[in-house]
Amino acid sequence: MHDYKWLNEYCLNRFGSAKALEAHLPDARTPQQLRAISDDRYLSTMALRVFRAGLKHSLVDAKWPAFEQVFFGFDPEKVVLMGADHLERLMQDARIIRHLGKLKSVPRNAQFILDVAHEHGSFGAFIADWPISDITGLWQYLAKHGSQMGGMSAPRFLRMVGKDTFIASNDMVAALNAQNIIDKVPTSKRDQAIVQDVFNQWQAESGRPLCQLSAMLAYTVNH
Template identity: 80%
Template structure:
């Protein structure tokens, strides 16, 4: 695989200057910021990610105020009490997206947040303290213990709340393939470990956040 020096020079050549490159790169939230996010806002973002999957984001976002209303502001203590009858009634509410599987995921993920908050003090603390050098481990944890958080949903959720993570998008996977790191989307633990190791190496060489390295890597194939 190429080292960070090659990656940086490639991106500098593409954008013409360091300032232009920096303007196109995201910045992760600080641990303090992640800890300050309340459990209800984490649940809202988690649900938003689940409903965005496979749908036009603008369509989902336009309906989100109604979602906030019918899910009690995404207070996990209230949402976790929503039973099957309540969810069936929501299937008749035209203001929201009536997908029963995704609706069921909300109280299930509310339980996830409450369980983690009970153990760690808050969901935000749990997210903040997870090391970025094993961010794929956090993906797997959320996919295993949450609902409808497989595939790219966990890393995209983490990016939405500001947790530093790379995301194996089409362009990133193509770039990883070009460097003989993985051949396809890293769904197995072996492939995820290989990708994590590569990002850890670039992270150590550069000191850059994973989200910036991820985007820089995508720029090497996205013209």
């Protein structure tokens, strides 16, 4: 695999200057900022990610104020009490996206967030404290304990809340394939561990957050 020096020089050549490159790179929230996010906002973002999956994001986003209303501002303590009858009634509400499986995931994820918060003080504390050197372990934890958080939903949720993570986009996978690291989206624990090791090395060499390294790697793919 190429080292960080190669990655940096490739991106500098593409954008023409360090300033132009930096303008195209994302930032991650600090642990303190992640801790400050309330559990209801984590639940709202988790639900937003679930409903965005497979749908046009702008369609889901336009309906989100109605979701905030029918799910009580995504207060986990309230949402967790929503039973099957309540969800069936929501299936008649034309203001929201009426997908029963995704609707059912919301109270399930409310319980998940409450369980984590009970153990760690808050869901934000749990997210903030998880080491980025094992970010794929957090993907796996969210997929196992959350509802409809498998595939790429966990890393995309983490990116949405600002937790530092790389994203296995098509361009990033193509770039890793070009270096003979992986040849497909890393869904298995083995492939995720391989990609984690690569990013850990680049992170150690550069001091950059994973989200920036992920973007830089994607930029090495020519369109």
